Amino acid sequence: xxxxxxxxRQTEQSAGLEGGTTAQTRTRGRSxxxxxxxxxxxxxxxxxWMQDVAAVTLLKTRRTLxxxxxxxxxxxxxxxxxIFLYGSFYYSYMPTVSFSxxxxxxxxxxxxxxxxxxCSFPKANISFMKNNRDQVMAYGQPYRISLDLxxxxxxxxxQLGMFMVRMSSYTKGGKIITSVGRSTMLHYRSSLLQxxxxxxxxxxxxxxxxxxxxxxxxxxxxxxxxxxYQPTVGAVIEVQSKRVQIYSSQLRIHAYFTGIRYVLYNFxxxxxxxxxxxxxxxxxxxxxxxxxxxxxxxxxxxDQVRVxxxxxxSTRIKQRREEAKKRMEKENSQKELDxxxxxxxxTVASESESERNASAAEQSSKELSVVPEASGADxxxxxxxxxxxxxxxxxxxSQDGSEGGELAQLGETALRQRPGPWMSL
Numbered sequence: 102x103x104x105x106x107x108x109x110r111q112t113e114q115s116a117g118l119e120g121g122t123t124a125q126t127r128t129r130g131r132s133x134x135x136x137x138x139x140x141x142x143x144x145x146x147x148x149x150w151m152q153d154v155a156a157v158t159l160l161k162t163r164r165t166l167x168x169x170x171x172x173x174x175x176x177x178x179x180x181x182x183x184i185f186l187y188g189s190f191y192y193s194y195m196p197t198v199s200f201s202x203x204x205x206x207x208x209x210x211x212x213x214x215x216x217x218x219x220c221s222f223p224k225a226n227i228s229f230m231k232n233n234r235d236q237v238m239a240y241g242q243p244y245r246i247s248l249d250l251x252x253x254x255x256x257x258x259x260q261l262g263m264f265m266v267r268m269s270s271y272t273k274g275g276k277i278i279t280s281v282g283r284s285t286m287l288h289y290r291s292s293l294l295q296x297x298x299x300x301x302x303x304x305x306x307x308x309x310x311x312x313x314x315x316x317x318x319x320x321x322x323x324x325x326x327x328x329x330y331q332p333t334v335g336a337v338i339e340v341q342s343k344r345v346q347i348y349s350s351q352l353r354i355h356a357y358f359t360g361i362r363y364v365l366y367n368f369x370x371x372x373x374x375x376x377x378x379x380x381x382x383x384x385x386x387x388x389x390x391x392x393x394x395x396x397x398x399x400x401x402x403x404d405q406v407r408v409x410x411x412x413x414x415s416t417r418i419k420q421r422r423e424e425a426k427k428r429m430e431k432e433n434s435q436k437e438l439d440x441x442x443x444x445x446x447x448t449v450a451s452e453s454e455s456e457r458n459a460s461a462a463e464q465s466s467k468e469l470s471v472v473p474e475a476s477g478a479d480x481x482x483x484x485x486x487x488x489x490x491x492x493x494x495x496x497x498x499s500q501d502g503s504e505g506g507e508l509a510q511l512g513e514t515a516l517r518q519r520p521g522p523w524m525s526l
Contacts (some may be wrong), residue, residue: 184377187376194362195365195366197239198355199353202228203351204225206224223340230334242356245320247353248318248351248352251349254314258287258345266319267280267281267282267339268322271333271334272332278328279333282341283319299313
């Protein structure tokens with residue numbers, strides 16, 4: 102059998118090629134995976150940051166919208182209250198501008214029918230109460246009261262001439278408080294003028310759209326004011342003529358305003374805008390101060406300032422106490438060191454005296470000279486100690502002063518009881 106033998110070099114080359122391809126593939130896979138890991142590591146924090154920013158933005162937006170909705174509701178409520186207050190003020194302050202009522206005259210008819218005239222003067226009773234409850238006229242307000250008479254141009258009225266119209270106002274009990282009389286008559290027109298007017302308006306007269314009549318206005322009061330103690334509830338109007346002929350009549354009451362009422366009546370739109378704006382500003386200031394009082398306790402809360410000052414004073418007192426204690430400890434330690442040094446010098450001097458028996462006199466004189474120096478060195482210490490103790494007593498309270506005094510007494514007893522150079526002899 103023929104066996105095919107491969108060349109080892111070719112095998113190695115193919116294996117190398119396969120290995121290189123596999124290495125390149127692994128390298129590419131690693132690079133791709135490392136790139137994806139890098140992208141993930143970079144995009145992860147970015148996504149978290151974007152998520153946090155979106156959440157914070159949404160929360161702020163929601164809070165802003167909620168606050169805006171509350172503010173809008175409050176402003177709308179204040180506007181409505183302002184309009185209601187102005188309307189209530191206008192309704193209560195402004196009286197009836199104009200009042201008119203028909204006047205129905207009545208007379209007696211029990212006299213002799215042969216007479217052409219009436220049996221009595223025509224009279225009418227007028228009430229000045231609306232719906233039998235509210236008064237037409239306000240107290241202290243001037244009014245103009247007039248009577249309109251619609252009279253035909255008949256020969257009877259033309260021959261009547263002047264006649265009187267009388268008005269008497271009365272109170273609730275029927276007491277007459279004011280009375281006035283005015284004269285009036287038809288306006289004169291000649292026969293020629295009447296003929297021309299009849300010919301000119303004949304088509305309208307024939308159709309019934311107009312009539313041959315005159316409107317007579319009689320001014321009864323030009324400046325009538327109702328008394329608050331005796332309010333007027335009605336009036337009696339009387340035409341003092343038995344031959345008068347009247348189609349209809351009407352009583353008119355018109356108010357003459359002055360001051361604020363004049364402005365409110367003649368400039369209603371401007372006064373309404375100004376009144377509503379004033380009420381709105383006043384209510385806004387009240388609501389703002391109430392909000393500050395509820396949130397902060399006022400514009401300038403005095404309690405918080407007082408608490409801060411008291412906290413600052415207590416801190417300063419504590420600091421002063423700590424500094425005084427440290428100063429006292431430092432002074433006590435320094436005194437102990439000075440006492441130890443003085444005792445060591447005394448012992449050294451005693452040993453030198455025992456060794457030198459020959460120069461006992463000179464050494465004793467030296468030791469005697471050392472004693473006043475030590476006492477002189479102790480005197481300033483005691484003075485400094487007393488001065489520091491006095492300062493500590495001024496700065497500290499009674500407890501710290503007592504502790505400082507005890508420490509000072511211990512230091513003084515230690516200095517008094519320390520051994521002198523003569524005790525070694």
